[in-house]
Amino acid sequence: MHEPLSGYVRKQFPALKRQVNGHPIAYLDGPGGYQVPETVIQAVTDYLINMNANVGDQFASAQDTSAMIQNARRIFADFFNCRWEEVVFGANMTTLNFALAQALARELTAGDTVLITEIDHEANRGPWLQLQDRGIRVEDVALNVNTCTLDMHDFQQKLSSKPKVVAVNYASNGVGTISDMPRIIQMSHDAGAYTVVDAVHYAAHGPIDVQKLDTDFLLCSAYKFFGPHIGVLYARKEILSRLRPLNLRTQSQYPPFMLETGTLHHEGIAGAAAAVEFIADIGRKFGCDPQASDAEWPGLRRHQILAGLRVFDQYEQALTADLIAALTRDVPQVTLYGPPAGHPRTSTVSFTYAGYTADQVAKYLGRRGLFVWGGHFYAIRLVERLGLLDRGGLIRVGLAPYNTQTELDRLIQALKAEDALQRFAATLR
Numbered sequence: 001m002h003e004p005l006s007g008y009v010r011k012q013f014p015a016l017k018r019q020v021n022g023h024p025i026a027y028l029d030g031p032g033g034y035q036v037p038e039t040v041i042q043a044v045t046d047y048l049i050n051m052n053a054n055v056g057d058q059f060a061s062a063q064d065t066s067a068m069i070q071n072a073r074r075i076f077a078d079f080f081n082c083r084w085e086e087v088v089f090g091a092n093m094t095t096l097n098f099a100l101a102q103a104l105a106r107e108l109t110a111g112d113t114v115l116i117t118e119i120d121h122e123a124n125r126g127p128w129l130q131l132q133d134r135g136i137r138v139e140d141v142a143l144n145v146n147t148c149t150l151d152m153h154d155f156q157q158k159l160s161s162k163p164k165v166v167a168v169n170y171a172s173n174g175v176g177t178i179s180d181m182p183r184i185i186q187m188s189h190d191a192g193a194y195t196v197v198d199a200v201h202y203a204a205h206g207p208i209d210v211q212k213l214d215t216d217f218l219l220c221s222a223y224k225f226f227g228p229h230i231g232v233l234y235a236r237k238e239i240l241s242r243l244r245p246l247n248l249r250t251q252s253q254y255p256p257f258m259l260e261t262g263t264l265h266h267e268g269i270a271g272a273a274a275a276v277e278f279i280a281d282i283g284r285k286f287g288c289d290p291q292a293s294d295a296e297w298p299g300l301r302r303h304q305i306l307a308g309l310r311v312f313d314q315y316e317q318a319l320t321a322d323l324i325a326a327l328t329r330d331v332p333q334v335t336l337y338g339p340p341a342g343h344p345r346t347s348t349v350s351f352t353y354a355g356y357t358a359d360q361v362a363k364y365l366g367r368r369g370l371f372v373w374g375g376h377f378y379a380i381r382l383v384e385r386l387g388l389l390d391r392g393g394l395i396r397v398g399l400a401p402y403n404t405q406t407e408l409d410r411l412i413q414a415l416k417a418e419d420a421l422q423r424f425a426a427t428l429r
């Protein structure tokens with residue numbers, strides 16, 4: 001029999017041993033970035049000790065580096081359910097999206113429309129808003145502020161302007177809402193648009209299947225799911241191969257290399273591949289039929305990745321339900337912001353606390369080893385539309401598979417102790 005999931009998972013993360021002010025740290029800021037398991041640290045270290053070279057040279061370490069990157073592309077192809085030629089590595093999601101927007105802009109002409117949304121992180125808004133300098137019209141799909149969901153009626157109406165690109169968020173890093181991506185992509189394609197999906201927040205919480213989704217582009221960041229700080233883009237090969245991104249004469253003009261300007265973050269790629277392998281390993285240990293896990297068959301790794309994500313999701317959803325129930329029941333100062341009960345969501349729970357700013361509450365919790373983020377988390381338009389930007393934004397608790405009920409109990413106790421918060425806030429003035 002396996003140890004319970006959480007006990008096993010926690011042992012893999014050296015960062016969980018750290019303390020602050022005598023308190024064990026509860027990393028409750030998953031949407032800001034996950035902690036990394038030992039296997040990821042080892043993969044990065046192993047790369048730096050045993051390979052550490054540029055690609056294209058004739059000696060062994062350079063060839064090993066090429067092989068490592070190629071293997072990582074195959075691992076991410078299983079993660080996305082795509083071909084390896086469709087996996088593009090980059091510095092982070094934002095940088096990749098700027099490069100993509102520049103490349104797609106060359107397909108557009110002045111007067112064309114791009115649709116963005118109010119629920120999106122700025123990284124999937126700014127790169128498109130910037131195209132206004134070239135005469136591209138950028139329209140914003142409204143947020144339904146009552147439900148913290150995309151206004152699908154407004155989306156339908158905005159599609160009548162026949163946008164060339166729809167840039168949309170899979171799951172909100174601000175409030176945890178998961179949007180109906182298959183429907184949004186289908187509607188966008190029916191209107192004749194390319195689709196660019198920001199899956200940065202979603203990727204840690206649910207399976208990605210770019211074939212089923214039928215999206216043209218999808219972006220994520222490995223540091224949001226157990227990996228180092230790199231971004232990864234899925235780009236449909238047939239479209240990518242006809243784009244003319246900004247790049248050098250010396251660079252390969254073929255997918256996926258054409259979008260990868262300069263030297264890649266090799267050790268980050270090694271670690272990112274290990275992060276996906278970590279998810280697959282959880283699937284193998286806790287989520288798969290053991291016989292299927294032991295047999296070698298094509299598609300096994302994808303099967304295990306999906307199983308791992310399912311295991312994590314079940315664990316997180318149970319904790320999330322408990323957290324929401326406890327906040328509602330025990331902390332009357334809290335006002336929750338997020339999708340209604342029953343709507344698909346991640347384990348990200350955001351709220352305000354009457355009488356205190358998000359920054360004050362986050363600092364107070366941080367002193368007690370409860371690491372949460374307060375503010376707008378770059379989902380600035382969302383927070384603005386919720387009417388909270390001038391009031392300091394939201395307090396965000398984002399649960400990862402290494403978080404526990406004990407940590408949530410500590411959080412609730414700290415939030416219930418308003419007198420302690422008041423004393424602490426007085427020291428900030």
Ligand SMILES: Cc1ncc(COP(=O)(O)O)c(C=O)c1O
Pocket residue numbers: 031032092093094095121123124171172173198199200201220221230231378
């Ligand atoms: C939903 C979402 N999109 C995009 C980004 C930007 O990702 P990166 O930091 O890799 O540029 C973030 C980062 O917080 C995010 O949460």
